[in-house]
Amino acid sequence: MTNRKTIVIGGGVIGLCAAWRLLERGVETVVIDSAAPGGNNGSRENAGMIVPSHFVPLAAPGMMAKGLRWLLDRESPFAIRVRPDPALARWGWLFHRHSTEAHVRSAASLLRDLHFESRRMFVALAEEGEDFGLAKRGLLMLCKSARGLQDEEEIARMADGLDVRAEVLDTDAVARLDPDITMDVAGGVHYPDDCHLNPARLLDRLRERVLRLGGEIRHDAVVDELARDGSGWLREVRGYGFSESGTHFVIAGGFRSGRLLRSLGLRLPMQPGKGYSLTVPDPPQLPRLCSILTEAKVAVTPVGGALRFAGTMEIGAGDDRANPARLRGIVRSAGGYFPEIKTACFDGLKPWVGHRPVTPDGLPYLGRAPRDENLVIATGHAMMGLSLGPVTGDIVASLVTGTPPVRDVGALDPARFSRTKAKAKAKAGRAAE
Ligand SMILES: Cc1cc2nc3c(=O)[nH]c(=O)nc-3n(C[C@H](O)[C@H](O)[C@H](O)COP(=O)(O)OP(=O)(O)OC[C@H]3O[C@@H](n4cnc5c(N)ncnc54)[C@H](O)[C@@H]3O)c2cc1C
Structure with a gap:
């Protein structure tokens, strides 16, 4: 020593x-x-x-504009706990300046x-x-819309310039990567x-x-x-x-x-950035790869035999309360990308609440x-x-x-x-x- x-x-x-x-x-x-x-x-x-x-x-x-649009939707993945607080106002100003x-x-x-x-x-x-x-299988950025896929393609091009391996995939190529899983997507990007x-x-x-x-x-x-x-x-x-x-x-x-x-x-x-995860213990289908549902900003991870859905960023919220509307947003997007993951899979699950230091x-x-x-x-x-x-x-x-x-x-x-x-x-x- x-x-x-x-x-x-x-x-x-x-x-x-x-x-x-x-x-x-x-x-x-x-x-x-x-x-x-x-x-x-x-x-x-x-x-x-x-x-x-x-x-x-x-x-x-683009993050500021997207965030402001999301503020109007109670089930969206983003919220700000607005209050008259100089520290929050300064944080917002600095965020704007760095975007x-x-x-x-x-x-x-x-x-x-x-x-x-x-x-x-x-x-x-x-x-x-x-x-x-530890599973070294890569991550799929899954896109439901052609517009979402275009945005991800742009990031994949940037990845290429940085020597980060990225492969743009259409619907069929996504399905070939995880063939036992039903996905309703326009395509995605694989980061191996x-x-x-x-x-x-x-x-x-x-x-x-x-x-x-x-x-x-x-x-x-x-x-x-x-x-x-x-x-x-x-x-x-x-x-x-x-x-x-x-x-x-x-x-x-x-x-x-x-x-x-x-x-x-x-x-x-x-600022604290409150988020949630919901872990389905016995999903009808278990993907091999983890993924991000890009439009919904939900992360999906196989954890042993269970499947975890994590998301939401509530800026300024340091409490432990789970917001039912945001949880509904996570559940809804899960079924949107993975049609076999029905709402009933989430019945009775206790959400985990965590805070990111942002x-x-x-x-x-x-x-x-x-x-x-x-x-x-x-x-x-x-x-x-x-x-x-x-x-x-x-x-x-x-x-x-x-x-x-x-x-x-x-x-x-x-x-x-x-x-x-x-x-x-x-x-x-x-x-x-
Ligand atoms: C929904 C969600 C999904 C996420 N997914 C990912 C992911 O896939 N990959 C990724 O990289 N990151 C992810 N993150 C972010 C990641 O979880 C955080 O960045 C990370 O947990 C921060 O770790 P930390 O050790 O700084 O804080 P914490 O894990 O919060 O640990 C801080 C510890 O300090 C202790 N503490 C605080 N104050 C005191 C004190 N005064 N005295 C003694 N102890 C104190 C607390 O009790 C706590 O145990 C996610 C976050 C959320 C909310």
């Missing part, structure tokens, strides 16, 4: 991956998580997809590299004998390098691995405060009835990270805190937290141990929206003119 001791706040996929990679580098590590062992978080029953195909960030051209071609171009190769590196680490983990249901897995099993395997490597995990413990010593260094975390000191700290609390960050004077724009530019926050050298921030992964888990954990370990990360992640600097930084950037731009 090194003489470093790292306290990781949060035991979701990001916190556990950080602990795994830190321990592998010989760093003493304690994970503190507010949930019970196996308890819920934003990772547990998500769609389980590893997605090199997702190189377009959420903030992209540009230039932003997509600058983010795409970074996201591609991070997803592929993460995929490599998932495969290595499975080859070491960890069973978390994408994968799927069982997220609950992954979390359990990561937890066991962390313990096996000598890490400690404290459950049912909420961190309320990060405390500094006399010289201003972060030294300790505190919660009700406990404290733990360390040399380094990692905030990986998912959508709840904001509260702790604010206590340190950091206001990172981030940044306004669709990129995670990953890097050292602006004022605290010994604090790493690793959150804001929105729809990609599972896919980017291992590579994020590895970069956290590099930042803690002071070694170069697998990929330069300056673009993910947690301070990128800070007003002083923005002013300095503008000044530098003016000076260069």
Whole structure:
């Protein structure tokens, strides 16, 4: 062990991956998580997809217009919990500003590299004998309409330019890929390098691995405060009835990270993005491949013998209530693309509710805190937290141990929206003119 001791706040996929990679580098590590062992978080029953195909960030051209149209439909996959809140207004403004071609171009190769590196680490983990249901069969972007297929073809062309393998398929070619499944689609795009897995099993395997490597995990413990010593260094975390000191700290609390960050004077724009999944235990047909129902924005994943449908993004909703209209929207679209999956398949199912930590530019926050050298921030992964888990954990370990990360992640600097930084950037731009 090194003489470093790292306290990781949060035991979701990001916190556990950080602990795994830190321990592998010989760093003493304690994970503190507010949930019970196996308890819920934003990772547990998500769609389980590893997605090199997702190189377009959420903030992209056309998203604002699409989102506004969806606001009028109660069953649509998107909603904003509108309220008079300056933080939400700023988040919306920044999202708007980043929904540009230039932003997509600058983010795409970074996201591609991070997803592929993460995929490599998932495969290595499975080859070491960890069973978390990894299936390397690719992902199908399924389109019901010719217009939807045209949009996906455009992304497939972009994939081609980025060396991400993508194959555009007509109705018959889609059927040949999964011949036992009845699908009512105009076509789709197959991304053969994408994968799927069982997220609950992954979390359990990561937890066991962390313990096996000598890490400690404290459950049912909420961190309320990060405390500094006399010289201003972060030294300790505190919660009700406990404290733990360390040399380094990692905030990986998912959508709840904001509260702790604010206590340190950091206001990172981030909103919860509530979503749901419904898992049909014994479906009449079980696809081999995972898919995304593109017009409906629903993800479909075989999880063992069950079939999971996941979707909906309710921005600004941090509560655990499931909205019946949005769930109806998921059920309706399932039957629209897979006619054998009838509404009755969903009768009596309990929806899972999870929250994505969503940044306004669709990129995670990953890097050292602006004022605290010994604090790493690793959150804001929105729809990609599972896919980017291992590579994020590895970069956290590099930042803690002071070694170069697998990929330069300056673009993910947690301070990128800070007003002083923005002013300095503008000044530098003016000076260069
Ligand atoms: C419907 C849906 C489907 C999705 N599908 C996919 C997918 O297919 N692929 C993909 O890559 N991503 C997917 N995602 C996104 C992914 O689930 C998230 O990006 C990911 O879960 C974020 O992980 P996290 O570790 O940051 O947060 P979480 O999993 O929420 O973990 C944070 C943990 O921190 C703990 N915590 C918070 N504050 C404190 C505190 N003060 N003290 C102690 N503990 C604290 C919480 O209890 C929690 O356990 C999906 C999300 C949803 C909602």
